[in-house]
Amino acid sequence: MSIDQFIANEVKSNDVVLFMKGTPQFPQCGFSGQVVQILDHLGVNYKGLNVLENAELRDGIKTYSNWPTLPQLYVKGEFVGGCDIVREMFQAGELQTAFKDAGVAVKQTA
DSSP, X not given: OOHHHHHHHHHHHSSEEEXXXXXXXXXXXXXXXXXXXXXXXXXXXXXXXXXXXXXXXXXXXXXHHTOOSSOEEEETTEEEEOHHHHHHXXXXXXXXXXXXXXXXXXXXXX
16 A cells, blocks of 8 residues: 555545644644644544654655645545644634534534
């Protein structure tokens, strides 16, 4: 299986996928950590893939998305963006709406 096939399979078979540096339990960069905090705050179930474990994955995801930086968030197969975009969407309430519109469960927050 090529790296593109692997990425496509992960993105299509999981509702929410975060390609990140480190793991959700132990992010290894501040930007990945911020996105993890947002997803955890929203109570979203997601799969985190550590690009530091595989140089081919780290390079391949950038080519796959045509986006040069990490982390990268995908929802229902669609690329959402990196840390800045996810943070801005969250602060504006757009991320929560995007999850709900995609049929992804979000924890009710006060």
